[in-house]
Amino acid sequence: MENSIVKASHLSHKYSRDWAIRDINLEISKVGVLGLLGSNGAGKSTTMNILCGVLNQTEGTVHIGGIDIRQKPEDAKMLIGFLPQNAPLHLDLTVSEYLTYCAYLRNINKRDIKTAVDAAMEKCGVAHFRSRVINNLSGGYRQRVGIAQSIIHLPKLVVLDEPTNGLDPNQILEVRKLIKEIATERAVIFSSHILSEVQATCDDIRMIEGGRMVFADTMTAFNNYILPNSLLVYMDNPPPMETLSGITGITKTELLNDGGIRLHFDTSTKVSSQIIEMAVTNGWQLTEIMLEKSSLDEIFSQLSNKTT
Numbered sequence: 001m002e003n004s005i006v007k008a009s010h011l012s013h014k015y016s017r018d019w020a021i022r023d024i025n026l027e028i029s030k031v032g033v034l035g036l037l038g039s040n041g042a043g044k045s046t047t048m049n050i051l052c053g054v055l056n057q058t059e060g061t062v063h064i065g066g067i068d069i070r071q072k073p074e075d076a077k078m079l080i081g082f083l084p085q086n087a088p089l090h091l092d093l094t095v096s097e098y099l100t101y102c103a104y105l106r107n108i109n110k111r112d113i114k115t116a117v118d119a120a121m122e123k124c125g126v127a128h129f130r131s132r133v134i135n136n137l138s139g140g141y142r143q144r145v146g147i148a149q150s151i152i153h154l155p156k157l158v159v160l161d162e163p164t165n166g167l168d169p170n171q172i173l174e175v176r177k178l179i180k181e182i183a184t185e186r187a188v189i190f191s192s193h194i195l196s197e198v199q200a201t202c203d204d205i206r207m208i209e210g211g212r213m214v215f216a217d218t219m220t221a222f223n224n225y226i227l228p229n230s231l232l233v234y235m236d237n238p239p240p241m242e243t244l245s246g247i248t249g250i251t252k253t254e255l256l257n258d259g260g261i262r263l264h265f266d267t268s269t270k271v272s273s274q275i276i277e278m279a280v281t282n283g284w285q286l287t288e289i290m291l292e293k294s295s296l297d298e299i300f301s302q303l304s305n306k307t308t
């Protein structure tokens with residue numbers, strides 16, 4: 001426990017009658033980005049709000065740096081920076097006024113506040129906008145200010161709830177880069193309902209669906225888990241479907257409306273080289289072959305049957 005930056009055990013929460021999350025376990029002991037992936041309503045915000053002490057869980061415990069957040073909330077919260085889904089910005093303040101206010105709220109020593117504000121602005125790339133009223137910043141820069149308030153007190157754990165939501169593609173890339181930089185010094189939990197977002201940013205992944213943790217491992221293990229398992233082929237002179245379904249490794253064949261054939265397989269990508277060789281030998285006139293990736297919906301439904 002002493003080495004854990006955050007340890008959540010058997011978290012469950014009921015808002016009213018139904019459970020929003022059930023038996024969630026999560027532990028981080030090193031810096032880096034952990035992605036919390038889940039579809040809308042899966043339970044990401046509920047989990048994050050509980051981890052940050054904003055919501056009291058119905059069951060289970062949360063320890064931050066070994067401190068129980070229910071027993072010593074002030075001590076535990078000193079170690080956490082939080083950017084909720086709706087950034088808590090004061091739009092009528094300038095960037096430096098707002099961050100100074102946040103530094104006061106975080107009990108930073110008065111004489112250290114200016115240094116802390118300058119460092120957070122520098123880190124988040126908003127120093128040149130220090131005198132700009134937040135209302136006049138673009139979405140991407142507002143989000144940077146939101147992230148700056150979350151790191152101003154140099155927390156061990158930074159929790160960012162869908163920080164790239166609503167940003168344009170360039171702003172998304174910039175915010176991702178910033179998150180990775182922050183994660184070189186502290187543990188970051190980052191939630192998203194977009195798989196590619198989590199793949200591009202995170203070292204580890206926890207997937208929540210229907211309030212349950214359905215996958216918990218490294219990003220590499222997740223990418224291996226979701227390796228494509230179907231091929232789409234187009235041939236000008238295709239063989240009978242029985243020939244294709246008789247090929248070792250092919251589990252199912254589907255004839256599509258546009259003339260393409262989907263081949264599901266249960267082994268590795270060797271199937272594609274086998275199809276190519278057979279097409280050449282037998283004159284099937286292969287014009288296109290591609291591996292199909294599972295959609296996030298398919299992955300969610302596969303994993304939902306396999307809770308961790």
Ligand SMILES: Nc1ncnc2c1ncn2[C@@H]1O[C@H](COP(=O)(O)OP(=O)(O)OP(=O)(O)O)[C@@H](O)[C@H]1O
Pocket residue numbers: 015016020038039040041042043044045046047193
């Ligand atoms: N204040 C609340 N009162 C009642 N039910 C709630 C409340 N907040 C969330 N819920 C419900 O709890 C479940 C989990 O919601 P949560 O907001 O944690 O999911 P999420 O994964 O963060 O989704 P989103 O990406 O849409 O924010 C959902 O069924 C949601 O409707």
